Amino acid sequence: MCFPGYAIxxxxxxxxxxxRKSNNxxxxxxxxxxxxxxxxxxxxxxxxxxxxxxQSMTSTDTRNVGATVEQISRLEEAGCEIVRLAVxxxxxxxxxxxIKKAVGVPLIADIHFDYRLALxxxxxxxxxxxxxxxxxxxENLQSVIARARExxxxxxxxxxxxxxxxxxxxxxxxxxxxxxxESALRTVAFFEDNGFDALKxxxxxxxxxxxxxxxxxxxxxxxxxxxxxxxxxxxLLRAAVxxxxxxxxxxxxxxxxxxxxxxxxxPIREIPVAYGILGxxxxxxxxxxxxxxxxxxxxxxxLLSLLEEVERRTEGMKRYMKIALMGCxxxxxxxxxxxxxxxxxxxxxxxxxxxxxxxRKIKEERFVEELxxxxxxx
Amino acid sequence: MCFPGYAIxxxxxxxxxxxRKSNNxxxxxxxxxxxxxxxxxxxxxxxxxxxxxxQSMTSTDTRNVGATVEQISRLEEAGCEIVRLAVxxxxxxxxxxxIKKAVGVPLIADIHFDYRLALxxxxxxxxxxxxxxxxxxxENLQSVIARARExxxxxxxxxxxxxxxxxxxxxxxxxxxxxxxESALRTVAFFEDNGFDALKxxxxxxxxxxxxxxxxxxxxxxxxxxxxxxxxxxxLLRAAVxxxxxxxxxxxxxxxxxxxxxxxxxPIREIPVAYGILGxxxxxxxxxxxxxxxxxxxxxxxLLSLLEEVERRTEGMKRYMKIALMGCxxxxxxxxxxxxxxxxxxxxxxxxxxxxxxxRKIKEERFVEELxxxxxxx
Numbered sequence: 001m002c003f004p005g006y007a008i009x010x011x012x013x014x015x016x017x018x019x020r021k022s023n024n025x026x027x028x029x030x031x032x033x034x035x036x037x038x039x040x041x042x043x044x045x046x047x048x049x050x051x052x053x054x055q056s057m058t059s060t061d062t063r064n065v066g067a068t069v070e071q072i073s074r075l076e077e078a079g080c081e082i083v084r085l086a087v088x089x090x091x092x093x094x095x096x097x098x099i100k101k102a103v104g105v106p107l108i109a110d111i112h113f114d115y116r117l118a119l120x121x122x123x124x125x126x127x128x129x130x131x132x133x134x135x136x137x138x139e140n141l142q143s144v145i146a147r148a149r150e151x152x153x154x155x156x157x158x159x160x161x162x163x164x165x166x167x168x169x170x171x172x173x174x175x176x177x178x179x180x181x182e183s184a185l186r187t188v189a190f191f192e193d194n195g196f197d198a199l200k201x202x203x204x205x206x207x208x209x210x211x212x213x214x215x216x217x218x219x220x221x222x223x224x225x226x227x228x229x230x231x232x233x234x235x236l237l238r239a240a241v242x243x244x245x246x247x248x249x250x251x252x253x254x255x256x257x258x259x260x261x262x263x264x265x266x267p268i269r270e271i272p273v274a275y276g277i278l279g280x281x282x283x284x285x286x287x288x289x290x291x292x293x294x295x296x297x298x299x300x301x302x303l304l305s306l307l308e309e310v311e312r313r314t315e316g317m318k319r320y321m322k323i324a325l326m327g328c329x330x331x332x333x334x335x336x337x338x339x340x341x342x343x344x345x346x347x348x349x350x351x352x353x354x355x356x357x358x359x360r361k362i363k364e365e366r367f368v369e370e371l372x373x374x375x376x377x378x
Numbered sequence: 379m380c381f382p383g384y385a386i387x388x389x390x391x392x393x394x395x396x397x398r399k400s401n402n403x404x405x406x407x408x409x410x411x412x413x414x415x416x417x418x419x420x421x422x423x424x425x426x427x428x429x430x431x432x433q434s435m436t437s438t439d440t441r442n443v444g445a446t447v448e449q450i451s452r453l454e455e456a457g458c459e460i461v462r463l464a465v466x467x468x469x470x471x472x473x474x475x476x477i478k479k480a481v482g483v484p485l486i487a488d489i490h491f492d493y494r495l496a497l498x499x500x501x502x503x504x505x506x507x508x509x510x511x512x513x514x515x516x517e518n519l520q521s522v523i524a525r526a527r528e529x530x531x532x533x534x535x536x537x538x539x540x541x542x543x544x545x546x547x548x549x550x551x552x553x554x555x556x557x558x559x560e561s562a563l564r565t566v567a568f569f570e571d572n573g574f575d576a577l578k579x580x581x582x583x584x585x586x587x588x589x590x591x592x593x594x595x596x597x598x599x600x601x602x603x604x605x606x607x608x609x610x611x612x613x614l615l616r617a618a619v620x621x622x623x624x625x626x627x628x629x630x631x632x633x634x635x636x637x638x639x640x641x642x643x644x645p646i647r648e649i650p651v652a653y654g655i656l657g658x659x660x661x662x663x664x665x666x667x668x669x670x671x672x673x674x675x676x677x678x679x680x681l682l683s684l685l686e687e688v689e690r691r692t693e694g695m696k697r698y699m700k701i702a703l704m705g706c707x708x709x710x711x712x713x714x715x716x717x718x719x720x721x722x723x724x725x726x727x728x729x730x731x732x733x734x735x736x737x738r739k740i741k742e743e744r745f746v747e748e749l750x751x752x753x754x755x756x
Contacts, residue, residue: 062675086675162713208658241654244622276619280586297440297464335540
């Protein structure tokens, strides 16, 4: 609210999507990201021109230090750059201290209702805390702000359609995008009045369109970095679709500094989806991008088995590489000309190609082996 | 190209996304769709204000009539409204005739290279044909156009980055969005010069950003309905992410009259993803929308098992309904206030709620049964 230039951003914002410039041989357009004020969650910069940061949240009981550390390590290995944990009681505060010593990735403590848990989390090494403004009293928030300032910690203001202030709900007639924006701005003003601006904001709804409009609304009114997410997105596939639509639209408009794809179940599964969204928009690249045709009446190889085997054998691969698995030899190398490596099938055999150039013919039973060998050499 | 008003659309287009109006109590924004010229694929209208139509393509050998009819029936049952089939040879043309008699959904014959297959498909009842302009000679195309006009069939011009004309590739220095647009416009002009305008267009690339820019480019230059898709999108999850990002962005801007989510494997799996994308944007609603929290250290029920069981038991349900499965009782009914029905878990028990109002307490082992009973009554 108080940064010079936000008015300019506000005026210019609608034009961002029409001012992209090409930067490579194929004239691909780039997302032009909105300028935001940087904050530092531990060693990880969020906003201010940093890459869009991928984060997640543990699903373990935080008080179970061993299980939580194990899950955090798996998240980190998968490419998660910031991890959030629920801190629902004093025991969890103590566990946080032990967890912090055992992991390298920055940790955010998720706090509701009790400001003393926030104070404890900050003392026990939380790099940031997330609070929901709807459920903490003003005088208690001031204590938290004072301690966060001392500890040089970041605070995420996590506004959620489920816990809006009653007067905001009444004014807007429901859990609307404008209501989310007003609630967020009100809390931001409170923090600024208390001299604190190491903030990140999130405005979440389980409704994708409400979420999009809320973030578009806040983006023209503050320069704080934004944490994007669709809340309660559901099981893996449903969550992937909703998050890809919602976060994709916002990121394409340049909005968003860190993202979390919420998936019910093992949070590790969120990370490839997050990188998939960022990869589709050319914002981040991690791991293999396997392109493969949907198969049709022209396909004469078992493409699905080939795909599943290649997916299995490249799982956990960190390097970005475009691998094409094409059902038919006629279109294959052409349609996948940009792939670093690929196979196009014929009848019981196929060709191995690199960047659209055919390298050699191989038999179907040797597809996976020869592809993996070539990948190993690359 | 030749429709009055396209210039106005061209000028107005960038503003569409800033002119949405709210239409319900929660002030949710609506996508304002671009105006397109309607075409009719059999009884299904595409464009001209019709809902965004969901289509797919069979992965069976078209010559295997039994297997193809079976797959088409499953696609139709899942909500697929137009089905495309590969027609690679004369036997497939004959099979198409038999398939057409056995199914109700409109069929599109996918033809490459050989214009005689296109003629045969039209004679055997194809409601539309899809041709790739990159691989058919002009004089042959004219025969196809003449026959399509007689049969009142629609033609989809399916431009694909893998088969662009050599001079277009040379001019644009690669498989760029502009190259796709130029190739499409060139073919459109050819069809119009031959007096044919029952057209649908697609401009596909496996690169999401190229696809987005190509469709944005063509959308301001013609009023023909657009078939959206990300080609070679890969396995289910990857394809869901890429398609949701790419199609989501375009649909949000009002671009797109029919969509296909390409997935390697059983095409039935494409349909819930397609409806998921349309549902997220409020464009179509089909089947249950299950929202569920990602679980965290506060969750004391087995939410993932509950979700999986509810997903299994509501599979194939056609009616739209928002079902919420929430891990914790405190946030549950509030965060999911818009759900038609939901469960919020506590410790070994939970509450059943409807539209944010708690109906009754239930034990964890009875969650699924009582939810399904209530669903049955609704």
